[in-house]
Amino acid sequence: MQSTKIRLYDLAGAENNRRFSPNCWRVRLALLHKGLPFETVPWRFTEKETIAFSGQGKVPVIVDREQVVYDSWAIAQYLEENYPKYPSLFGGEVGKSLSRFTTDWVEAVLNPEILRLIITDIYSHLHEKDKDYFRQTREKAFGATLEVISADREQRVVTFRNSLTPMRRTLQHQSFLAGQTPAWADYVVFGSFQWARSVSPFPLLVGDDPIFSWRERMLDTFDGDARKVLAYE
Numbered sequence: 212m213q214s215t216k217i218r219l220y221d222l223a224g225a226e227n228n229r230r231f232s233p234n235c236w237r238v239r240l241a242l243l244h245k246g247l248p249f250e251t252v253p254w255r256f257t258e259k260e261t262i263a264f265s266g267q268g269k270v271p272v273i274v275d276r277e278q279v280v281y282d283s284w285a286i287a288q289y290l291e292e293n294y295p296k297y298p299s300l301f302g303g304e305v306g307k308s309l310s311r312f313t314t315d316w317v318e319a320v321l322n323p324e325i326l327r328l329i330i331t332d333i334y335s336h337l338h339e340k341d342k343d344y345f346r347q348t349r350e351k352a353f354g355a356t357l358e359v360i361s362a363d364r365e366q367r368v369v370t371f372r373n374s375l376t377p378m379r380r381t382l383q384h385q386s387f388l389a390g391q392t393p394a395w396a397d398y399v400v401f402g403s404f405q406w407a408r409s410v411s412p413f414p415l416l417v418g419d420d421p422i423f424s425w426r427e428r429m430l431d432t433f434d435g436d437a438r439k440v441l442a443y444e
Contacts, residue, residue: 215276217242217273218252219242219249219250221251221270222235222255222270223338226441228441229409229441230251230440231333234270234271236398236401238273238287240398240432240433241300242290243433244395247290256344265281283314284314300394300395306394325406327360328361328364328411329410329411330361332410333411401426405429
């Protein structure tokens with residue numbers, strides 16, 4: 212029986228309650244799915260020393276009693292393996308393999324496109340001590356200023372919405388990507404849309420889109436947990 216709360220180090224903006232990491236959101240939802248007690252610790256990009264015990268410098272990081280795990284996929288596997296009597300995140304080995312594919316698609320395709328659309332909004336919601344770090348690292352990675360990166364977002368968002376057609380078709384047949392109830396595949400994709408919702412008023416989806424309706428259902432899960440943080444509608 213789990214009695215000690217798991218500790219989740221979770222990326223925060225200027226306000227402690229503005230949690231905007233897509234990777235942290237998927238872990239948070241996985242913990243809720245498992246029904247495991249946990250607490251979150253707000254963390255900023257420049258607070259590397261706070262998580263130095265993990266041997267690396269990024270969140271999410273969880274501490275479960277004496278066990279330290281980082282990287283969202285590694286955390287999901289850890290939770291599944293160490294809490295097998297709790298609701299499954301994957302629904303078996305086939306589901307785990309498909310969840311791995313979904314995670315890779317999100318990280319290689321979905322997140323880079325969303326980042327280009329919301330990067331200036333992220334910057335505006337950062338704690339002051341993170342702003343120089345964020346600007347320098349992202350502008351180096353893109354080879355352009357934040358403002359240039361997102362300058363064409365009104366045009367890019369149309370292409371972005373069109374790229375979601377496979378997901379849209381799936382959601383025309385079932386309530387969630389994992390079927391009739393959500394699981395890791397939903398959490399990993401929703402984490403990316405919640406990332407955008409947490410920092411940006413720029414609409415990635417339109418109201419009559421099945422993906423918008425799915426996002427609303429995801430916001431209602433776990434007693435509306437994802438609605439309770441600072442975010443845009």
